[in-house]
Amino acid sequence: MYELSAFILDLAQNSLTAGARLVKLWVVADQQANVLRVTIADNGSGMPAAMVDKALDPFVTSKAARKKKIGLGLPLFRQLVESCCGTFRIRSRQGIGTVVSGVYPLDNVDQPVLGDMGGTMLALVAGNPRVDFRFVVRTPESDKTFDTRPVREALGPDAAALWQSPDMLKWFRQELTGEYEDGVVKGER
Ligand SMILES: Nc1ncnc2c1ncn2[C@@H]1O[C@H](COP(=O)(O)OP(=O)(O)OP(=O)(O)O)[C@@H](O)[C@H]1O
Ligand SMILES: [Mg+2]
Numbered sequence: 001m002y003e004l005s006a007f008i009l010d011l012a013q014n015s016l017t018a019g020a021r022l023v024k025l026w027v028v029a030d031q032q033a034n035v036l037r038v039t040i041a042d043n044g045s046g047m048p049a050a051m052v053d054k055a056l057d058p059f060v061t062s063k064a065a066r067k068k069k070i071g072l073g074l075p076l077f078r079q080l081v082e083s084c085c086g087t088f089r090i091r092s093r094q095g096i097g098t099v100v101s102g103v104y105p106l107d108n109v110d111q112p113v114l115g116d117m118g119g120t121m122l123a124l125v126a127g128n129p130r131v132d133f134r135f136v137v138r139t140p141e142s143d144k145t146f147d148t149r150p151v152r153e154a155l156g157p158d159a160a161a162l163w164q165s166p167d168m169l170k171w172f173r174q175e176l177t178g179e180y181e182d183g184v185v186k187g188e189r
Contacts, residue, residue, distance in 0.1 A: 003115025004038065007080060010073040011040045011100055012124055017063075018044025018098065022132045023124070027117070029139040034106050035086075036139070043097040052092050077102060084108045114141045118177030121146065125172050129163035135176075146175060 008025065015023045020042035028037050047055060056078060061071030077100070078088040086104025104111060114137075121135050125148060134147045152159040155168075162168055173179060 002080060002112035004112045005115035005117045005120040007073075007077045007112070008038070008040065008117075009120050009123070011077060012120075014073055014100075015040065015042035015044050015098065016128060016131065018042060018046070020044035020097065020131065022134070024134045026136045027114070027139060028136060029106055031106070035103050036106050036111070037101065037103045038081075039099065039101040041097065041099040046094045046096050046098050047092040048094045049092075052090055056090070074100070080112065084111045114139055117142055118144070118179075122172055122176045125176065126164065126169055129160045144176070 004027070008027070012023055012025065022043050024039075024041045026037060026039040029035075030037060055071070055074050058072055058075040063071065074090065081088040081102035081104055084104035085108055086102055089101045090098065092098040117137055121133070121137075121144075124131075125133055125146075132148045132152060134149070135144060137144045155162050
């Protein structure tokens, strides 16, 4: 079974590799329209128009050719969306950023499960102290909105240094996964 969260981690990784300072993610079930919308928008380097087409080819990657000859993140996400009878889009502008989106029917039997979205968000936030994230996850399985920007503002000039302190990591875990350190889930205490 595919997990959407794993695809999202790959897409977010692309944003980080492109030097994004802000990554916004929406995973929103629209019950009325009967679709799931997945959108990831970043303010990274973007790509010139010619590169966008190439980026969808699995044999194209800007990663050092010596290490890696194929790039699969985008083609795999596109394939996932299209195999669910959905629509994949990518818009990118050099120097501005990139928006990748997939919209597919909610009732499709082939659709992936959400997977560990909390753990994915936690890994992104905890692992990237200088990058801001805004997450909106609204599905039957999860309802979470989280923005690192007010957190950073509240922490002040030392935010990046404090980001990975034990107290902050504990707090991020609680906020993003709903779990306390001992594995007890919020509300069950
Ligand atoms: N958000 C983005 N901003 C700028 N460039 C991007 C972005 N996403 C993808 N690209 C470009 O498209 C190429 C292909 O992306 P894709 O995710 O398919 O493969 P990859 O990241 O190179 O390798 P893999 O995902 O398999 O580790 C990237 O190498 C990069 O040049
Ligand atoms: Mg990638």
